[in-house]
Amino acid sequence: MSDDEVEQMSVELSKVLDHIEKIRELDLEGVPPTSHVIDVVNALRADEPEPSLPREVILAAAPEPLNDGFGVPSPGAA
Amino acid sequence: MSELIDLTAAAAAERIRAGEIAAAELFEAYRARAVANDLNAYTWVADAPPPDDGYAQAPLGGVPVAVKDLFCTEGVPSQSGSKILEGYRPPYTATVVAKLAQAGAPLLGKTNQDEFAMGSSNENSGFGPVLNPWDRTRVPGGSSGGSAAAVAAGLAPWAVGTDTGGSIRQPAALCGIVGLKPTYGACSRYGMIAFASSLDQAGPLTRDVTDAALILRHTIGRDRHDSTSLEFPGEIATPQAEDLKGIRLGVPEELTGAEGGIEPGVRESFEATVALAERLGASVEPCRLPHAPHALSAYYLIAPAEASANLARFDAVRYGLRVDGDADLITMYSRTREVGFGAEVKRRIMLGTYALSSGYYDAYYGTAQKVRTKIADDFREAFERFDFIVTPTSPCTAFELGSKLDDPLAMYLNDFLAVPMSLAGIPAISIPSGLSEGLPVGFQLAGPAFSESRLLDAAHALERAIGFDGSEARANNGPERKAI
Secondary structure, eight states: OOHHHHHHHHHHHHHHHHHHGGGGGSOOTTOOOOSOSSOOOOOOOOOOOOOOOOHHHHHTTSSSEETTEEOOOOOOOO | OHHHHTSOHHHHHHHHHTTSSOHHHHHHHHHHHHHHOOSOOEEEEOSSOOSOGGGGGSTTTTOOEEEETTBOBTTBOOOTTOGGGTTOOOSSOOHHHHHHHHTTOOEEEEEOOSGGGOOSSSTTOTTOOOOBTTBTTBOOOSSSHHHHHHHHTTSOSEEEEEESSSTTHHHHHHHTSEEEEOOTTSBOOTTBOOSOTTTOEEEEEESSHHHHHHHHHTTBSOBTTBTTOOOOSSOOOOOOOOOOTTOEEEEEHHHHSGGGOOOHHHHHHHHHHHHHHHHTTOEEEEEOOTTGGGHHHHHHHHHHHHHHHHGGGOSSSSSSOOOSTTSOHHHHHHHHHHHHSOHHHHHHHHHHHHHHSTTTTIIIIIHHHHHHHHHHHHHHHHHHHOSEEEEESSSSSOOBTTTTTTOHHHHHHTTTTTHHHHHHTOOEEEEEEEEETTEEEEEEEEOSTTOHHHHHHHHHHHHHHHOOOOHHHHHTTSGGGGGO
C-alpha cells in the first residue's frame, strides 16, 4: 500500500472495527465455534494418482515460465 | 426479435425443443444484445454459438447462460473482476459451468462483478462499474451486478452468480429479478475463484422462479473436486404452487424492526407482500432471531479472514499480473499486489489478517465463529415453528453510483438482511415484490437447509400473485437504445 492508502485505510478500518467490536459484548461462554455449517463428517476418497494437466498448459498462464518451471526473481540480499 | 427476448428461459427451451425456433437463432439474438450493451455488464462475450446444435435436445434446450467472471472457463478470460487476473484464461472449467453446458446451456459470456466478489454495488470491479438497467445513474448491486443487470436488461436469458453474504440476492433485488442462494454445499465450488470458502455458494439469477429451479436442478450435486459439496437429498421439482395454504411465515423482529434503517418504500412493498401472502393462505407471525443483529459483525470478521488466506495465492508466479519482475522477490510480491488489487480488496485483506493475528484471534475470529453457531441455532429454533423466514432482501433500492464509495461501513450495512442466512448456510431466494419510485424492491424468503424445492414453490405462488413486470428494463436497454 502507498502512504496515502495507509492513512485513509486506518481511518476507514477503525470505524469498521468500532462497529464489529459490539460482538464482544455477547456472552458466548461454552458456545462451540462453527467449524462447518452443514453437518458433514469427513469427505474421504481413495488416494489414487490420476493424470494432471500437461506442464505446458499450466505454464502457459505463468507470467515468466523458465526452464519448464515458474521463473521467480532472486530473493535478494536480505 | 423482441418477442424472443421476452420469453423466459424455460419458455424459450420449450420452443426450441418444439422446433419453433432454432437454438442458434436465440443465441445470436442475445449475443447481439450482449455485444451492443452499454451497461458494462459483460467482460467477455462469445463470438458464436457452440457448433453442435445437439444442445437443443438437452434439458436446457440450448438456451445460453451468462456466467459471473469468477467462474473459471477454459480458454476464456476469468478474472474475478480483478486487474491482478487481467487476461487470465484458465486451463479448466468450473463444475457448475460444465454441468450447465452438459445440460444444454452453452456459455454466452462472462459478467462483470465486484473484484473477488467483494462489494455490494459492483463499483469495486477492476473493469469499471455496471449500470442499473432501471436507472443508469444507479448501481445494480453486487457483487454479481453484471449477472443481475444482464438478465434484467434482456442481455442474457439467465445467469449464474455467487453469493457469499448476499451477492446473488441483493443485486437480483436491485435489478428486479429472481436470485437464489442455495444451501451451502448444494453446488460445487470447484473452479470458482475463492473469496470466503466457508460461505461462497453458486446460484441462479433469472427472470422468474421457474427458471431458477431449472438452473438449480442441473447444477446441484456432489462433486469429487469439492469435498464440501453434498449429495442433494431429493430432486428440484418444477415449482407449481399457486397458493400458500398451511405455510407459516416468520417475520424476524431483529431484522425488520425500526432501527434497521429499512427505507419507507421498501418497507411498504414488504408489508404489502406479507399481506398478499396471508391472502394466499399463509399464516404470518413475528419471530425472534436474537443474534441476527450481530451477524454483520461476525460476517465482516469471518469473510475477510478467509479472503486474506485465499488471496495469498496471487503472488505473480503461477498466473496473473507480475510487476517489477526484475527486482528482488519481496519487491515483486508487494508491488504486484499494490498495483493489482483494488482498495476494497486491500481493506478486506487488512481486516482479515488483523482478525487472525496472534493475540487477536480469539477476540475476533474465534468470537465470530461462536456467534455464527448462535445464529445457526436461532434459525434452527425458528424453523421449528415456521416454514420460512421472510424479510426485505435489501434495506434500500438501487442507490446512486458513487454515493457510498467513501464510507465502507455504510456499504457493508447494506448487507445486514442477507448475511445471517449466509452464516447459517441456509437457502434464501429474492423475488421482485414491486417498484418504489420506479426502482425494484426485493422480497426474501429463507428456509432450512435443503428446503429449496419448497422454497421455490412458495416463491412461485407469491410471484404469480405479485405479477411483477420487468419488461420495461428490457425494452429500455436493447441495441436500438443507441439510436435514440
